Amino acid sequence: RQQTLAMHLLKLVLNCLNFDFIGNSADESADDLCTVQIPTSWKAIFLEPETLDLFFDLYHSLPPLLSQLALSCLAQFASTRRSLFSNPERAKYLGNLIKGVKQILENPQGLSDPGNYHEFCRFLARLKTNYQLGELVMVKDYPEVIQLIANFTITSLQHWEFAPNSVHYLLALWQRMVASVPFVKTAEPHLLDTYAPEITKAYITSRLGSVPIVLRDGLEDPLDDTATVFQQLEQLCTVSRCEYEKTCALLVQLFDQNAQNYQKLLQSSVRNPLEITVQEECFFPLFFFFLSLRVFQLISLMDAQLPQSSNEKVELAILWFLDQFRKTYVGDQLQRTSKVYARMSEVLGITDENHVLETFMTKIVTNLKYRGRCEPVISRTLQFLNDLSVGYPFYCVRHTILEKDRMKINMHYLSSFKHFPFLGITDNYSLSDLRCRTTFYTALTRLLMVDLGEDEDEFENFMLPLTVSFESVTRVFNSSFEQEEAKRMLIGLARDLRGIAFALNTKTSYTMLFDWIYPAYLSVLQRAIEVWYREPACTTPILKLMAEFMQNRSQRLNFDVSSPNGILLFREASKMICTYGNQILSLGTLSKDQVYPLKLKGISICYSALKSALCGNYVSFGVFKLYGDNHFDNVLQAFVKMLLSVSHSDLLQYRKLSQAYYPLLECLTQDHMSFITSLEPHVLIYILTSISEGLTALDTIVSSSCCASLDHIVIYLFKHIAKEGKKTLRCRAVSQDGQRLLHFMQQNPEVLQQMMSILMNTIIFEDCRNQWSVSRPLLGLILLNEKYFSELRATLITSQPDNKREVLDQCFRNLMEGVEQNLLAENRDR
Incomplete structure (x- = not known):
């Protein structure tokens, strides 16, 4: 009974010491820079030596379950704010803490308990966090x-x-x-x-x-x-x-x-695999310390044993070392006459960073050639190659290494599965292993881009392995094909092309790729979506490839004024999204564990691709309706069908889906309100409900997009009402879309009223991280619902304690002071 009482008392003390007295603890789980803001009125208790002695005595006398609570309290005592004491008082207080630490370490029996041990380690760390070394050394x-x-x-x-x-x-x-x-x-x-x-x-x-x-x-x-x-x-x-x-x-x-x-083990006539593995893994922790000369020497020794011997941990450690060496000694901002090169020149013959880069590339090629079955090593090697291809070093890689040996610099060589088995399509590799090919081709294409310019022949030569593969797939599709082989080839090709497309950030190079793939090879991808829509391992890389094609990074899709490529690209994307959407909806009801991989993931990629197209500024969408082309209408209808098949809870539960849907909706409400107003009432209700639920999302991308979408809708509605009031013939001809939306809102006034209530409560009562975004639709909502705003204002004021009502009422008066009945920029910013 006494131990139970002691436990509750210690928990009470710990809770008091953990209390955020000044409300500045943003992350209560953080343990690095914790300072306990003890009230000044508690100072006398803390200065009494008996206070600390009591908790040290409790640690020594209580069983482990309770003694670790005493240590937790002592860790908080050690974190007491420095300003609570004067300098002499602080020195005395620190002396009492150090005396207690000494007693614990001289009698360490209690530290054999893991809980006590952990709390004591925290206690020691807190001592240095809160006290300076100069103060510690002065303790007796x-x-x-x-x-x-x-x-x-x-x-x-x-x-x-x-x-x-x-x-x-x-x-x-x-x-x-x-x-x-x-x-x-x-x-x-x-x-x-x-x-x-x-x-x-x-x-x-x-x-x-x-x-x-x-x-x-x-x-x-x-x-x-x-x-x-x-x-x-x-x-x-x-x-x-x-x-x-x-x-x-x-x-x-x-x-x-x-x-x-x-x-010695390698030279032994009788090799013991376990002993060799032990010795190899002994290098693993040593690689994390810079012994550059010896590591480079050991790399040569270990690679000489290939392909018979390979240790994954050691290879990952070597790659980590090479990456750290690159960051430290390779770059245009670093000293070219570094002392490390002088020493490396004497021992290894490596005279400068160009020789180092050659060593890097030799290691990369070796790994890709001999360690294709080890996915972690291949992924890390390709990431290292990708890092080299970004920024200053890739010029050196291209000019000093790739030009050195024509056999290895030839891009056809580098992209051939004959030399790098991980690029193959055999059953020895799982479909997930093919993911690394995207990184490989991204790095390779960056190297190509250094001197590519407008050389179409060099580009065609670079694409030759992919051309051969696509032609093979085309033949397979036109015959009684081996389904599994064709599928694996297409998955690899889609990942390869996505890597290439990602690296082509100029109009000239992107146009070369578009001319290469359109129309013949894009039709192959369309067919694959039709055939294998049930298999996300196939559809996901193809859809991601299309989404990458739709990205107008660096204005690469700004084709010449005489070129129809922008419209042609959008038509192909529309076909693919419509095909996938119609096929995926035929799957019916899916189980909880299948709904994301089989359906929602693909929908999120389609939404991302569509958003990129709508916001890319390379397609004039009015052209489609003008010339009777239904591709734009079709893809918007596919968007609606896919959306209605997803529950509101799934929209917010799956992060990738919500981060694709809500920015797409923002784009639609900004530039395509005629489409929004043409939707059936139940679809509008669904969309507006999704906006309402997204306003309070923790993800700022989602909540900000919801606020922007709501703002566009409110502005559109407000402008329509303003035009209706003018009663001019010119306005009547363009007001049918707005009239439909106004009629809908009049039939469902609670929709906007609820969103106004959510925004007001968010601004007043919550720690709003995107306050500017939240505030944008507020004025429009107030002007459209002035009566409800007055009621909401009264309700919010009444719900407050008496001493806060006047303050909140004054805030409301300040909010509306000088505000006019319009949504002009200067009025919204008041």
């Missing part, structure tokens, strides 16, 4: 305590399998302490030059020591969690800079030792 017990903390940290790192999530706090403590060394002005020794190298050594050796244990016992590998590893390395790199000579010597020693052992 600092030399003993920093030694105890160092030993505790080393022990924790050596037992890597115990509470791994707590290591972050210990490394954060040491990182912040080492980072503060240059700012310490006291004469007292900080002793970090003694202990920081030991922390670095413990981390590195413990991770190396974990490799054989993990492999032999089948344990969970802590190095597999790359996000955690990178976070810890960012912390450790600061710690390791303290007495870096010691750290560097250690790394060189460990690397050379492992390299020698690895070479």
Whole structure:
């Protein structure tokens, strides 16, 4: 019973200490820079030494379930705002905290409990967060305590399998302490030059020591969690800079030792695969530290063993190293006479960044050629190639590497599955493995673009492998075809073309691609949508390709005035969207786990493509109606049919769908209100309801698009009413669309009234992140519903406490002060 009482009391204290006294905590889960804003009236209690002593005593005397609550309270005590104390008071308070830490570390039995251990690590990290190193070194017990903390940290790192999530706090403590060394002005020794190298050594050796244990016992590998590893390395790199000579010597020693052992195993007459794997994975943690010369040497040694030997973890670590080296030493903003090149020239013959880029490309080609079955390595290799193809280095890649060996620079060579198996279509590769081809062709096309200019012959040569593939698919379609082979070929081709289209950002190059694919090859893609509409693995890459074609990035789709290509492209997109929409609706009711992959994902891509076309400014949509072409009307009707097959909850639940639908609706309400007003009442109700529900969405893209769509509708309606009041013959001829919308709103007044209520409540009572967007439709709603606005205003004021009613009433008066009965820009901005 006493323990139950103690538990509730400790929880009460913790809740009090966790309370956001000044309302500035945007993220309550954040633990890095937490300061407890204790009220000044509590100061006397905090200054009493007995207060901290009580919680340290509770930790020592209570069982683990309760003692960790005491440590949580102490972590909050350590985070008390500095301004609560004067300098002498703060020093005394810190001394009491350090004394308690010393007692815990001298009697560490309670830390064997994972909960206590974790909370104690948080407690230590909070000490440095809130106190300066100069203040810590002045504490009487600092030399003993920093030694105890160092030993505790080393022990924790050596037992890597115990509470791994707590290591972050210990490394954060040491990182912040080492980072503060240059700012310490006291004469007292900080002793970090003694202990920081030991922390670095413990981390590195413990991770190396974990490799054989993990492999032999089948344990969970802590190095597999790359996000955690990178976070810890960012912390450790600061710690390791303290007495870096010691750290560097250690790394060189460990690397050379492992390299020698690895070479002996490779040269042994009897190879033990497990021993080789252990030795290879011992390099994995070492690659995360810059030993450039040795890594480049080891790359050559390991690649010489291909294709017999390949270790995924080591390859990923090598690629990470190469990428870091690129960021540090390759670029037009970096020193060309870097000392690293002088040393590399002596040992490896690498004299400058051009030679480094050649090494990069050799590694990329090797990986693509021999590691095609390892998707993580291929994806990371292609991402590295893609990064090289962006910005300054890709000129060097093109001119200094691709020109060096005509066999390998030939784009036909680079895009041939004979040389790079991952480009093939065999059953050895899953359909998901084909995704990486988009990245490959994006990078390859960027390299092509360097010197392409208007050279159509070079472009045709580059496209030759795809031309051959498309011709094969065409023949297969025209015969009794092997369905699976044709499908895999088309999936690969769609991904390849999407990568190419993404990289072609000039009008000239994009026109070459359009002339290449239209009309023959686009008809093949249309046929594929008809045949395999039930298989998203096929339809998704084709639809994404069409969506990419519709993107007018860098005005690449602004064809010549004599060219019909913009209209032709839209017609093809319209056919594909209509075909897919009609076919997908024939699937009927789908289960919850099938509805997104089989239906909603494709609909979202269609909406994205349609939005790009409507907002691209490369098609005059009035032409279609003028010349009796129904492609524009057809695609809008397909939009409506697909929309009505989706529930409102799904529209908001699936992020990609909502981020495609709502911007598309914004575009339609902005430029195509005649289409909106022509819709049946039940369709209008659906659309307006979707806008109403989207106004409160957490996604600002959705809520902002909803506000913009509502604003366009309100402005259209208001202008129509204003024109109706003028009663001129000229206005009557163009007011039929507006009359339909006005009649609908008169029949359903609650639609706009509800949205006005939502916007007012959002502005007044919620933390609105896009207040400007939310405010845009408000004036139009008020002018269209003045009576309801007065009622809503009275309701909102009445709902407030007595002491706030006058304030809110004054806010409303200020809101409408000087506002006129129009929606001109200057009136809306008041």
